[in-house]
Amino acid sequence: MLCLTFRLLACAALVCATTLHASPLLRCELTYAGSTQTLEATPVDDPYPVASVDVGGRFYFKAVVVGRGAQPEYIKTYAYLDTRTQPVLVQQATYLPPFATAPGGQRLTGKQFVYAGPVERELQYECVLHGVQP
Template sequence: MYSPMVSADALLRCDVTYAGSTQVLETLAVNDPYTVPSVDIGGRFWFKAVMVGHAARVDYIKLYAYLDTRTQPLLIQEAIFLPPFKTTSPSTPLTGTQRLYAGPVGRELIYSCTLQGEQP
């Protein structure tokens, strides 16, 4: 498996917006994806950004978006990114702007993520 080199400070940065309010979520590489918590977004959604790797490499990135329902969070999107990642600048766009609609009235969750510190 190809594993790109990353600097020691490789960072996945996601800007997540709901109802006009933006949260900036920053994620470092982890060995165990199950330890990464989901983040409450405005009481309507949950967002989880996972970057798995060790030392100076990223094995994969997974992004999860959930709608918060009365019974349990409902997965509305899982995005998987595998290396090699496009490297065009110190802050590489990973997702572009994503717009997700869910719930009975089509609530909108907007996010975009960049990978910072990745090297070819």
């Protein structure tokens, strides 16, 4: 019985240690025309191959977390309006460390409202950063 208890405690400690050293995760909630989708971004070394995602056929959104380890080097978000000829950048934001830690993740961007196009379409987004070490 003592051996089983020891094994359970060892497993619990391993799970806690793995959770504490998990890679950062950026989770963004994107809303357009009453429809919401979630985008998750994990750290990369090279930001250029990261693809943007289609948001309701009107916008594209891209979130990039650059750097390895528990503290990203930087985070960038991009919002593009989809036009007939090509996507047009309408908002870009850069976030630099130190990133504060909080239970449930750090609210990185706050609620953002992006307006673009001839009739001022509205894209809303908010990103939360999880798993960052101080």
